[in-house]
Amino acid sequence: MQDFPTAPDNAALFLDFDGTLVEIAERPDAVRVPPDLPPLLERLSRHLDGALAIVSGRPLAELDHFLPGPVAKAGNHGAALRRRPDGAVESPALASPPAAWRARTQALTEAFPSAFIEDKAHGFVLHYRQAPEAGAVFRDLLESLVAEAPEHFALLPARMAWEVTPRGVSKATAVTSLMAHPPFAGRVPVFVGDDVTDEAGMQAAREAGGIGLRLQDAFGTPGDFRAWLAALEARYAQGRAA
């Protein structure tokens, strides 16, 4: 039997969404959220006095749609932060890529009609899951575009996708900023993610004295991870009852 990691009683949980809490789907709008996941996250958050945050590349509105429960959320790779479920959204002033970059990317999708663009507030994602042969072609184009303004933008490699994002925010800035204030401050950060874009969050958690876990190595699949979260919740509930 696999030896799963243990989260301390005073953990602050930072959880990635796609590929970690839910299985990867063919398209961003096709992910399936198990019905017991939002209430599980809500109970865990309550046990941790609110120190549980979803830290995702998705916009907050999408996270609210898929995970409607009252938990803290960081969206758009740290560009939008809601520290408390009922709190205001914090969004630093960030550059947006020139419209011509998106237009040139869109033009290239004519050669690969199964590839598509997902727009974000300060960037965009090119998805090539249905056109895997196009991955390198889009990477070359997007790398050359980002090279026009490397001080303002970066190209993030995601799962079968390339994302043009503004510099200055990341999953690391989200973790560090959340850890600076209650209810996260003073706790042991535990970041779990599956993707290259999560590595910054894992690193930030380690630098703050906590744990950064890659889902595939520490747990296996999102289903395994959800089972671990359920067991953790049961442990916390028992601790409260004792």
Ligand SMILES: O=P(O)(O)OC[C@H]1O[C@H](O[C@H]2O[C@H](CO)[C@@H](O)[C@H](O)[C@H]2O)[C@H](O)[C@@H](O)[C@@H]1O
């Ligand atoms: O930080 P995350 O919560 O892991 O989000 C990262 C990106 O996830 C989404 O794209 C990925 O998941 C899709 C659904 O499973 C999949 O079809 C796609 O191939 C993946 O790249 C989302 O669309 C992006 O906006 C997120 O940045």
